[in-house]
Amino acid sequence: MGSRAPATGLGRDLAVVAAIATAILLLPLGTQSGAALHAVILTLLATVLGQGWNILGGFGGQFSFGNALFFGVGAYAAAVLQMRLGINAWIALPLAAAAGAAVGALVGALAFRYGLKGSYFALVTLAFAEVFRILANMLPFTGGGVGLMLPLDTRAAAMQFASRVGYLYLIGAFAVAGFLLHVWLRHSRFGAWLVAIRDNEAAAAALGVDAFRVKLAAIVLCGALTATSGLFYVQYLHYIDPNIAFGPAFSVEALLGPIVGGMGTVFGPLVGAIVLHALSESTRNLVADVPGVSLALYGAVLIVMVRYMPGGIMGLLRRR
Amino acid sequence: MPDATILAAALVNGATQGAIYALIALGLTLIYGVLHIINFAHGAALMAALYAVLLLFTGLGVDPYVALPIVTAGMFALGYALQRMVIGPASHGRDENILLVTLGVAILLENLALVAFKSDTRTIDTPYAFATVDVGGVLIAVPKLAALGGALAMTAALFWLIERTDLGRAIRAVAKERQGARLCGIDVEHVFALCYGIGLACVGAAACFLLPSYYVNPTVGGGFVLIAFTVVVLGGMGSFVGALVGGFVVGLAESLGGLAGITLGWGENMGQLGIFLVFIAVLLFRPQGLFGARG
Numbered sequence: 001m002g003s004r005a006p007a008t009g010l011g012r013d014l015a016v017v018a019a020i021a022t023a024i025l026l027l028p029l030g031t032q033s034g035a036a037l038h039a040v041i042l043t044l045l046a047t048v049l050g051q052g053w054n055i056l057g058g059f060g061g062q063f064s065f066g067n068a069l070f071f072g073v074g075a076y077a078a079a080v081l082q083m084r085l086g087i088n089a090w091i092a093l094p095l096a097a098a099a100g101a102a103v104g105a106l107v108g109a110l111a112f113r114y115g116l117k118g119s120y121f122a123l124v125t126l127a128f129a130e131v132f133r134i135l136a137n138m139l140p141f142t143g144g145g146v147g148l149m150l151p152l153d154t155r156a157a158a159m160q161f162a163s164r165v166g167y168l169y170l171i172g173a174f175a176v177a178g179f180l181l182h183v184w185l186r187h188s189r190f191g192a193w194l195v196a197i198r199d200n201e202a203a204a205a206a207l208g209v210d211a212f213r214v215k216l217a218a219i220v221l222c223g224a225l226t227a228t229s230g231l232f233y234v235q236y237l238h239y240i241d242p243n244i245a246f247g248p249a250f251s252v253e254a255l256l257g258p259i260v261g262g263m264g265t266v267f268g269p270l271v272g273a274i275v276l277h278a279l280s281e282s283t284r285n286l287v288a289d290v291p292g293v294s295l296a297l298y299g300a301v302l303i304v305m306v307r308y309m310p311g312g313i314m315g316l317l318r319r320r
Numbered sequence: 321m322p323d324a325t326i327l328a329a330a331l332v333n334g335a336t337q338g339a340i341y342a343l344i345a346l347g348l349t350l351i352y353g354v355l356h357i358i359n360f361a362h363g364a365a366l367m368a369a370l371y372a373v374l375l376l377f378t379g380l381g382v383d384p385y386v387a388l389p390i391v392t393a394g395m396f397a398l399g400y401a402l403q404r405m406v407i408g409p410a411s412h413g414r415d416e417n418i419l420l421v422t423l424g425v426a427i428l429l430e431n432l433a434l435v436a437f438k439s440d441t442r443t444i445d446t447p448y449a450f451a452t453v454d455v456g457g458v459l460i461a462v463p464k465l466a467a468l469g470g471a472l473a474m475t476a477a478l479f480w481l482i483e484r485t486d487l488g489r490a491i492r493a494v495a496k497e498r499q500g501a502r503l504c505g506i507d508v509e510h511v512f513a514l515c516y517g518i519g520l521a522c523v524g525a526a527a528c529f530l531l532p533s534y535y536v537n538p539t540v541g542g543g544f545v546l547i548a549f550t551v552v553v554l555g556g557m558g559s560f561v562g563a564l565v566g567g568f569v570v571g572l573a574e575s576l577g578g579l580a581g582i583t584l585g586w587g588e589n590m591g592q593l594g595i596f597l598v599f600i601a602v603l604l605f606r607p608q609g610l611f612g613a614r615g
Contacts, residue, residue: 061416063416063419063420065360065419065423110600110604111604114603114604114605114607116603116604116607118415118416118419119357119358119415119419120603120607122358122419123358123549123553123599123603124600124603124604126546127546127549127596127599127600127603128600130546130596131593131596131597131600134592134593134596135593138593248542252423252427255420259420290435291434291435291438291439292430292431292432292433292434292435292538293431293435295427295430295431295434296427296428296431296432296434296435298427298431299424299425299426299427299428299429299430299431300424300428301424302420302421302423302424302427303406303410303421303424303425303428306410306417306420306421306424307406307409307410307421310412310417
């Protein structure tokens with residue numbers, strides 16, 4: 001650890017991903033406790049959610065305040081496809097990701113075509129999430145405000161598992177895929193374009209980077225990955241309603257994890273998700289389960305991170 | 321087709337609701353115009369001010385209109401302190417940071433309120449809550465009429481402050497050219513904090529006019545925050561007249577959209593949906609708004 005790590009450590013990044021994958025695989029040997037596995041599954045779910053935001057916000061510098069839009073689209077796609085159209089969950093998975101990608105393309109095409117940046121972009125994502133929340137309340141096939149409850153069908157063929165280990169492996173596999181996507185971003189030309197746009201869009205464009213198409217690709221990836229986290233949420237917890245799906249809670253969780261862990265880093269979303277979940281678990285143990293305490297803490301953490309640790313935990317590690 | 325009285329009532333209702341939106345948006349547009357940041361904590365600040373009005377009324381029996389100077393001064397102090405001690409230092413000179421910090425403040429305030437007051441929706445009982453005035457056959461609730469007057473007075477006062485006072489000149493100088501203003505001896509951080517304070521003071525005034533005819537719960541601000549953004553973006557960022565006009569436009573769009581939705585059997589949500597669609601359209605096609613100059 002003493003020497004400075006090389007700027008591009010592809011081998012090291014891949015080794016860390018392999019270590020994480022192995023840890024997830026071996027975890028059930030260490031513990032069979034339902035509560036422990038549940039905590040790990042939720043942390044991995046938050047990791048995937050954060051990874052989606054990190055592609056667009058961390059690497060690309062486009063801060064979405066409404067990533068619940070993609071989460072909700074994925075969750076509702078999963079529930080509606082299975083319950084209304086009788087489509088198998090494994091087929092619904094790529095369809096949900098495609099729906100997230102399509103909504104990402106729509107929002108991105110509009111927002112980036114008209115040059116929205118910074119707060120304007122944040123606002124427009126937030127507004128789209130609100131529009132979808134109201135639509136989910138109004139439309140007949142979403143079940144309205146009552147929401148949709150996915151029937152229990154614990155067969156692997158229906159992407160439901162009697163044991164939590166199944167969910168651990170499923171969501172863990174996607175988190176690992178998300179990491180590989182991040183490693184690719186970190187070491188590919190496309191990722192370099194994205195970072196160049198974040199750091200100075202005018203300069204990047206002057207050097208021939210097609211900023212519109214790169215940002216559009218980033219929001220499509222973000223939409224697809226975030227939508228899969230929405231699908232997993234429904235498969236695991238069996239219930240979705242407009243306020244859960246499109247409300248502010250998941251928008252906040254999506255951006256908070258990467259910011260705490262380290263924006264634009266490969267492992268920031270995981271580090272952030274672990275820290276935040278540990279934090280909210282420990283406060284829950286301290287002050288019972290008063291609603292609002294853990295989110296109030298999230299707010300305070302966000303302020304403190306931006307004030308004192310703008311590089312996140314990964315930034316702190318790198319400086320040493 | 322609804323008859324003329326219903327239509328007139330919807331128009332009046334939209335205009336008075338629009339006045340409240342304008343009051344909230346005035347503070348937001350001032351903060352944007354000078355600090356060039358979008359204050360995501362605006363809705364949470366409104367919620368905090370509403371609770372202040374509620375507690376003054378239920379605890380000490382202070383009438384909301386009497387509480388106006390107290391709440392306004394309190395919100396000014398809160399805003400000044402927030403900008404000076406939290407938002408300013410955390411910005412590190414980057415707009416993205418301000419965006420995130422104000423979001424953090426919003427989450428913190430809303431959930432502290434949830435801890436303190438639970439998620440119950442509360443209202444206050446004033447003797448004049450249901451008093452109405454008959455204007456040409458249309459009944460207007462007195463609290464809403466007061467809000468209309470308040471919004472107009474507030475716009476005039478802000479206009480005077482910005483255009484006619486030394487503080488206003490300093491604010492405009494900072495808005496235009498930070499470094500230049502600093503070189504002329506203006507304490508830029510102080511002006512920033514004053515602006516944020518005045519912005520929240522507007523929210524405090526809005527809360528006093530709002531609560532007699534409305535309610536408060538920890539998430540009440542969320543509904544207003546996007547509407548206030550819509551008003552500000554529609555009117556043009558940093559324009560007071562724009563905020564006033566934008567408020568009325570949005571209020572009318574909501575009430576007429578709701579009426580149309582009910583008449584057509586689509587439900588009242590149409591009004592809200594209309595607001596957000598207008599918002600997205602304005603952001604995309606005319607981000608400088610109706611009265612604003614870009615940049």
